[in-house]
Amino acid sequence: MLNVTWWRSPEGMNNLGDEITSILLENHFQVEHSKTNIFNADVISTGSILNWVYNRDDWKPGRRRLAVVGSGLMKPVANIEKKNKANDFLDIHSVRGYLTKSLLGAKGNDVSIGDPGLLASLLVSTKPAKKFKFGVIPHHTKVDDVAFINKFSALGDVCVIDFRTNDHHAIFTQMLECEVILSQSLHGLIFSDSLGIPNVWVDSGTLHGGGEFKFYDYFSSIGRDFSRKLDVSQGDAQISMLHDSKIHEMSQLKLREVQSDIIAAFKKVI
Numbered sequence: 001m002l003n004v005t006w007w008r009s010p011e012g013m014n015n016l017g018d019e020i021t022s023i024l025l026e027n028h029f030q031v032e033h034s035k036t037n038i039f040n041a042d043v044i045s046t047g048s049i050l051n052w053v054y055n056r057d058d059w060k061p062g063r064r065r066l067a068v069v070g071s072g073l074m075k076p077v078a079n080i081e082k083k084n085k086a087n088d089f090l091d092i093h094s095v096r097g098y099l100t101k102s103l104l105g106a107k108g109n110d111v112s113i114g115d116p117g118l119l120a121s122l123l124v125s126t127k128p129a130k131k132f133k134f135g136v137i138p139h140h141t142k143v144d145d146v147a148f149i150n151k152f153s154a155l156g157d158v159c160v161i162d163f164r165t166n167d168h169h170a171i172f173t174q175m176l177e178c179e180v181i182l183s184q185s186l187h188g189l190i191f192s193d194s195l196g197i198p199n200v201w202v203d204s205g206t207l208h209g210g211g212e213f214k215f216y217d218y219f220s221s222i223g224r225d226f227s228r229k230l231d232v233s234q235g236d237a238q239i240s241m242l243h244d245s246k247i248h249e250m251s252q253l254k255l256r257e258v259q260s261d262i263i264a265a266f267k268k269v270i
Contacts, residue, residue, distance in 0.1 A: 004044070017117065204232050
């Protein structure tokens with residue numbers, strides 16, 4: 001039994017971008033696993049959760065090995081080499097992006113790159129017909145924010161997609177029914193890239209302490225333009241004037257390359 005940890009809200013709310021670790025282990029790798037806390041985990045994977053390790057100073061000597069597959073930092077860590085010495089139990093096989101890799105000092109030298117969410121396409125066997133011009137994926141904290149959702153009403157044909165679930169079949173189907181995805185959620189962009197759906201980063205300002213770091217980290221892994229976004233933090237004008245220059249489409253050749261690296265990293269720990 002593999003002991004794994006990932007983020008879930010204190011109230012028990014699922015968020016598909018974080019639940020994808022468990023979904024992949026069960027449905028793609030067919031690995032029996034259980035959710036545990038950071039202290040008892042064998043593996044951490046998807047999400048900005050490397051800081052969970054690096055921000056602690058109370059790790060006990062002889063702690064079991066902890067493998068990292070595709071995790072990222074939420075923000076830079078001070079005194080990284082000192083932390084690396086204290087975290088000698090850490091086996092980092094891969095991280096989300098080149099920004100995280102560059103901040104890990106010696107621990108980042110031999111790691112591969114890729115967010116496990118890019119394996120989403122491996123969980124889909126059929127693609128539905130298109131029903132909507134746009135799919136909007138709010139951050140999980142904004143799904144019930146009527147004012148935020150109403151910003152997109154000018155686009156007309158819109159499907160709002162709620163990531164507060166672990167039902168990947170339903171969500172991926174909804175996404176594939178849309179011609180273009182507009183996502184405030186990082187994993188809305190990552191899943192779109194994997195599923196071959198053109199997508200737009202919706203930036204509405206700071207949602208958490210890490211700011212835009214995790215987006216830039218992911219973008220670095222696939223060569224995505226950092227400035228290519230729909231900024232709605234200063235008003236709604238950009239939404240009504242949405243044009244192709246904002247829309248990103250991932251190279252399928254690059255996708256297959258990164259997917260291969262992600263799978264290889266998982267196979268080192270399962």
